[in-house]
Amino acid sequence: MQIPPLPDGHTHDGPAPRTAGLEEVRRLLAGRGVAVLSGAGLSTESGIPDYRGATGSRRRQPPMTYQDFVGSEESRRRYWARSHAGWRTIARAEPNAGHRAVEELRRSGHVTAVITQNVDGLHRAAGTPDAVELHGGLDRVICLGCGRTSPREDLDVRLSALNGAARDTGAHVNPDGDVELPDALVENFRIAPCAACGGILKPDVVFFGESVPKPRVERCFDLVDAARALLVLGSSLTVMSGLRFVRRAARNGTPVAIVNQGATRGDAFATATVSLPLGATLTALAEHLGAAPTTR
Known part of the structure; x- marks a missing residue:
């Protein structure tokens, strides 16, 4: 599949580019049964800033x-x-191409679960009503x-x-x-x-210093345990609330792929890492896999 363009000022040249894992991400999605864990980086294209990474605030x-x-x-x-x-x-804020592509992949059966660290409600707005909002909703x-x-x-x-x-x-x-x-x-x-x-x-x-409700955490562990692969989208995995699911998947022998602009705390557990814009990348993946477009 064609690799989407990198942000201005970046190239695909140089040692060990973080685009090499894109084919592995496509392969994992093609096998279906993928759980998605999304972070703030997925919402930056909707105008919501991120704390970390190239668009960090x-x-x-x-x-x-x-x-x-x-x-x-x-x-x-x-x-x-x-x-x-x-x-x-x-x-x-409205769902961007990344949120819509995740929903397209869910409707087509490639993605079977969505867990989000975000509190913006954009997965729900994109048509994913059962997305587990780990940290609640604003x-x-x-x-x-x-x-x-x-x-x-x-x-x-x-x-x-x-x-x-x-x-x-x-x-x-x-x-x-x-x-x-x-x-x-x-x-x-x-x-x-x-x-x-x-x-x-x-x-x-969930505020800093407050715990995610235990039933919600257990629900997320169940979804990760049932998945054939875990796909992390737009999260640096800096905080344990998200990283624990990556560690759980790796411990279970479940493949982990990460699409994020920049390195993450979970890279050591990943079978594939990709540093590309999320909206264009996920849209290209959905189209390549024949996922039907959602109603805009």
């Missing part, structure tokens, strides 16, 4: 931890002020008091009514939708309680 401040969020109203005010300012970036809010979940859009309306145009002042959007804001805007931001019980609202995502 480094934070100027550390991310909110679960302990900080539940520990003080000041921390919750800071989180919601910055998250509210960046929410429209996430809400406006489009949902949960009350820490009564456990009620509600749409993020409902909270967005309430926060806009309380704070006016505060969302438009941020310049630097982080990959989780949070925006760098002046201290004065954070201090004056008004947060909204749960509409049902008045409790503390939290995005339905």
Whole structure:
């Protein structure tokens, strides 16, 4: 199959190019029964920045931890002020060619499971309703008091009514939708309680310092164990929440292929590594395998 072009400034020349594994990725997909593990790099073409890699966006401040969020109203005010300012970036994002190709491969039976580390909901938006969102989803809010979940859009309306145009002042959007804001805007931001019980609202995502629910982790292990191969897309595998599935597959003797722009922490476990743009690469793979296009 034809190799898609690399980003500007890159070539296929030089020692040990990371495009040599592309045929192995195609072979694994052709055998069907592949589980996909996707990371932030799959969503960069949708306008959502990544923390690492060629399109990475480094934070100027550390991310909110679960302990900080539940520990003080000041921390919750800071989180919601910055998250509210960046929410429209996430809400406006649409699935890109990579998400659509994954769904095409799933519908054609080449991919049998999708696990994502992303919280942007773009796999669901592309038509993959059973994608396991390892770290939850930003489009949902949960009350820490009564456990009620509600749409993020409902909270967005309430926060806009309380704070006016505060969302438009941020310049630097982080990959989780949070925006760098002046201290004065954070201090004056008004947060909204749960509409049902008045409790503390939290995005339905796993914060730093918080554990992924055990049943969700076990579900992902089951999917990896049942797969003939594991295909990692757009993840540096820096954090253990994703790397553990690569290690599990390797321990089971399951082939692991990685498509990511740049080296990853899981490369030593991989039978194939590819450094190419995800949208074009996955689209070419789907077309080569005869996967039927999804409805756009």
